[in-house]
Amino acid sequence: MAAEVLEEISELDKRIVRALQGDFPLVAEPYKTLAEQVGVSEETFLERVQAMRDSRKIRKMGAVLRHREVGFTANVLVAWEVPADRLDTIAQQMAASPSVSHCYDRNTAPDWPYNLYTMVHGHSREECEHVVAELGEACQVSKHVMLYSRREWKKTAMKYFME
Amino acid sequence: MMMALTDFDKSLLNLLQGSLPVCSRPFAKLAEELGTDEQTVLTRVQELKKEGYLRRIGTFFDSNNLGYKGTLVALKVNPAKMQTVAEAINHYPGATHNYEREGRYNLWFTLLTPNLETEAKILSEVQSLNGVEDMLNLKANKKYKINVQFKLH
Numbered sequence: 001m002a003a004e005v006l007e008e009i010s011e012l013d014k015r016i017v018r019a020l021q022g023d024f025p026l027v028a029e030p031y032k033t034l035a036e037q038v039g040v041s042e043e044t045f046l047e048r049v050q051a052m053r054d055s056r057k058i059r060k061m062g063a064v065l066r067h068r069e070v071g072f073t074a075n076v077l078v079a080w081e082v083p084a085d086r087l088d089t090i091a092q093q094m095a096a097s098p099s100v101s102h103c104y105d106r107n108t109a110p111d112w113p114y115n116l117y118t119m120v121h122g123h124s125r126e127e128c129e130h131v132v133a134e135l136g137e138a139c140q141v142s143k144h145v146m147l148y149s150r151r152e153w154k155k156t157a158m159k160y161f162m163e
Numbered sequence: 164m165m166m167a168l169t170d171f172d173k174s175l176l177n178l179l180q181g182s183l184p185v186c187s188r189p190f191a192k193l194a195e196e197l198g199t200d201e202q203t204v205l206t207r208v209q210e211l212k213k214e215g216y217l218r219r220i221g222t223f224f225d226s227n228n229l230g231y232k233g234t235l236v237a238l239k240v241n242p243a244k245m246q247t248v249a250e251a252i253n254h255y256p257g258a259t260h261n262y263e264r265e266g267r268y269n270l271w272f273t274l275l276t277p278n279l280e281t282e283a284k285i286l287s288e289v290q291s292l293n294g295v296e297d298m299l300n301l302k303a304n305k306k307y308k309i310n311v312q313f314k315l316h
Binding site: 009017020021022023024026027028029030031032042046049050053055056057058059060061062063064065066077088091092094095098100101102103104105106107108109112117145146147148149150151152153154155156157158159160162163 | 176179180181182183184185186187188189190191201205208209212215216217218219220221222223224225226228229230231235237249250252253256257258259260261262263264265266268269270271272275277299300301302303304305306307308309314
């Protein structure tokens, strides 16, 4: 990602981020509850949330489902080796697949030539294999490694501005 | 035993995944779209969360736009030392996802830090952990998709 100068985040916005990253209150007026924690009016709070959405500090407001409970029981991180001149096109094509939840272009290392990473979800390991084979064929990329998870040691949401 | 998802639940979850309205009464707005009332939506969302269908509901930030630096780190760990290495990594607040995986590099974690100096310090500590035999720092150049969203039919 190109280096860019970020505007300094105000102390008020940091306080709002800290309030928003806790449990979202499941009550009729959730923003009013959060605004009270921060010590500002609900109106100010909503204005700042909208501003942080507009400046894309907030990526989304909403829910993320637990994959397993909704039937997506298998997932695999796939690292692809893609020719540099086709990387952008292929990344966009892979990102468009509904089975792909994450798609990043990443640096390589001396003995690690993989430059594109996709997280692929399916209802079974077989379905993941099938999706990956199809993606590879559609994008004409044959070199990849399937990095199945063996154990989840940690999975948390980041807490910002706590340091 | 988990409860079965009704058609109403699926519509609600699809809407919730897409976006939670930023207004004074967000659940009333969702209720309007679903043709029901605010209390019905709130009760159901609370139940779905309690039942474990919702991993998280609320705000998702763009770490780069908040000024944070992120990377994916792959480690080759001596299997006999896996637990102590994994637990040492879990200890860092910025290590948000930490997975043991199949393959030559058998431990993968994502790391978010407020600046590159902190990142370098943590990576040097990780590299010197007993049992870590090799480390790759795989910085993202571009994020094409980061939206974990599943349409329920």
